[in-house]
Amino acid sequence: MDWITIISTTVKAAIGVETVLYALAAIGINIHFGYTGLLNFGQAAFMGVAGYGLAVTVAVMGLPFWLGIIVGLAAAVVLAIVLGIPTLRLRADYLAIVTIAAAEIVRLIFRSVAFKDIFGGSDGQRGFSDGFYALNPFPEGTYGIGWFSFNHRLLWVLLVGWILVGISCGIVYLLMKSPWGRVLKAIREDEDAVRSLGKNVFSYKMQSLILGGVIGCLGGFVYGLAFASVQPDIFGTETTFFAYTIVILGGAARVFGPVVGSMIFWVLLVLVNGLLSGAVESGIITFMSPVQVGPVRFILVGLGLILLLVYRPQGIFGDKREIAIDAR
Amino acid sequence: MxxxxxxxxxxxxxxxxxxxxxxxxxxxxxxxxxxxxxxxxxxxxxxxxxxxxxxxxxxxxxxxxxxxxxxxxxxxxxxxxxxxxxxxxxxxxxxxxxxxxxxxxxxxxxxxxxxxxxLSRLTVMENMRLGAQQQRGENFWRALIPSSWRGQEDAITEQAEELLARFKLDTKREDFAGSLSGGQRKLLEMARALMxxxxxxxxxxxxxxxxxxxxxxxxxxxxxxxxxxxxxxxxxxxxxxxxxxxxxxxxxxxxxxxxxxxxxxxxxxxxxxxxxxxxHHDAPLSDKELEEQLHEAEEALEAEIEEETQK
CATH class of the missing domain: 3.40.50.300 (P-loop containing nucleotide triphosphate hydrolases)
Incomplete structure (x- = not known):
């Protein structure tokens, strides 16, 4: 078995592009679900409209990079408002149904034949990230020590990505310590009580939906820029479910829960993948073909999550007392 | 009285x-x-x-x-x-x-x-603070600048502490509201409404x-x-x-x-x-009825005691 490769890919996964973009998506979900109690199952759509907003503005319309970012952010805000207006006055379950449907609608529009000229069908769009790499302060080359090294492009993406994660965590920390965050947490507990105390619940839910959507949409930018392309199927429902898994893994309603959850999630996936394929290649495991390793790692990670929920339902950072109260 | x-x-x-x-x-x-x-x-x-x-x-x-x-x-x-x-x-x-x-x-x-x-997973104190009106820190942008709402928050906390003391909940201030008994929750809800x-x-x-x-x-x-x-x-x-x-x-x-x-x-x-x-809501049982009931209860009690002593 090639231990060096297994270890290096695993360590790199801890801070890699996937970790960053899922951390951002999960921070958004954490604001929705962890703090406000909104069941948003359409986080992938927020990432999608941002990624495609950037891609279409730059690649199709030929406008500058910064304008693309603004269009992407605006698209996420608009999506939040469009989803929120009809559903936020209703019970929580309706938001879940509508968001999961909306996310699929958004994905299907992106990959539809009718809009192939704009969104590029199932191939997606590419060639819109030059403006981002033009800002790269690192000269061409490889940075790092031994196997722990990245090329200048990846380093730039990771630096920007982790700064975004840091800023997002900072904002969440400040907000959730404030009276604003208190209203959100109170809404999670009981909307009517909050209403009876003179707070405009609808407005706060909308603010929460927009904030979480905008932070999640940063993940869409990171994906588009890191891989210099967007494809519709990247923004499918499983992306949202991974983000939920990460939030629960890290501990809901904890500032760093999504970040650490994302690191653990990707480290586990990559490590299990490396170990299994290494074992299959070197003939230690004979009952599995290399192709089967991919699905099996998800089975094993899923099993791990079930065990986590059984033995540590509050997640890594959660407070056991809170879980006990939840069983009212 | x-x-x-x-x-x-x-x-x-x-x-x-x-x-x-x-x-x-x-x-x-x-x-x-x-x-x-x-x-x-x-x-x-x-x-x-x-x-x-x-x-x-x-x-x-x-x-x-x-x-x-x-x-x-x-x-x-x-x-x-x-x-x-x-x-x-x-x-x-x-x-x-x-x-x-x-x-x-x-x-x-x-x-x-x-x-x-x-609000179960908020502390008693947070429940109380939520009741206060016109909080500057409840605005999204101002919430990001703690210095803009700290002063008001302290005043609210003081007011909440007074009320909690009045309702004898001051010892519970950092407990989750969900851990209170039913009666204490009623008290908390009333105190919170007063905020x-x-x-x-x-x-x-x-x-x-x-x-x-x-x-x-x-x-x-x-x-x-x-x-x-x-x-x-x-x-x-x-x-x-x-x-x-x-x-x-x-x-x-x-x-x-x-x-x-x-x-x-x-x-x-x-x-x-x-x-x-x-x-019959307001008419108490007549004296005679009352006596009868009392008598029956006494008899039942005596019978019980007798049974106990015979064992």
């Missing part, structure tokens, strides 16, 4: 009610809340149909009625938690028809709930599920609200409590108000007896 609790405010409230007629919808000298023709239908069922009612400022008014009379539904209409099919109501002379719940609360009309709504600084407090069954030891203290707190110049309207089933603390009683049955009157005499009103209490 009665004489001790009679205070100036109570006397003033009682004086206001002194010469009023006992008819439903009788005009009060200084109403804080005036309700006209409120109707709420659920399909074919008319849950509430109140022609006219006025709530006297500075009094404790009880709203009683059999189960399903529409008391809570009536509350929901007035506080904006439900949309009435028709009617108007005014609080302090301002029309409140169709005003959303949070604005009703801001106007000074704050309610509690029959099923207590403590809004309301003029009219509407309590939906404040005594439901509260153990007898806490009942007395809760009663004291309700009376205290009047002492501080607030008006109280409450729904209650416990007749002893209604007699003890209310200045005026409004009786609802099948969605309509059928009678009003002072608590001492309302129970003997024929309309109330018919609609609600049944013929």
């Amino acid at each position: 009665r004489a001790e609790t009679t205070t100036e405010r109570k006397a003033a409230a009682l004086a206001a009610f002194k010469d009023l007629a006992r008819d439903p919808g009788v005009p009060k000298p200084d109403p804080i809340l005036v309700v006209d023709n409120v109707v709420r239908r659920f399909g074919g069922l008319t849950a509430v149909e109140v022609e006219h009612v006025e709530i006297q400022r500075g009094s404790i008014t009880a709203l009683i009625g059999p189960n399903g009379a529409g008391k809570t539904t009536f509350f929901n209409q007035l506080t904006g938690f439900d949309t009435a099919d028709g009617g108007t109501w005014a609080f302090n002379g301002n029309r409140m028809t169709g005003v959303p719940a949070h604005r009703v609360a801001r106007a000074g009309m704050v309610r509690t709930f029959q099923l207590t709504k403590a 809004v600084k309301p003029e009219l407090v509407m309590l939906d069954e404040p005594m439901a599920g509260v153990n007898p030891a806490l009942t007395q203290s809760l009663l004291g707190h309700v009376k205290d609200l009047r002492e501080q110049g607030m008006t109280v309207l409450f729904v209650e089933h416990d007749m002893d409590m209604v007699r003890d603390i209310s200045d005026w009683v409004i009786v609802m049955a099948q969605g309509a108000i059928i009678a009003e009157g002072p608590p001492d005499t309302i129970m003997s009103d024929a309309r109330v007896i018919d609609a609600y209490l049944g013929a």
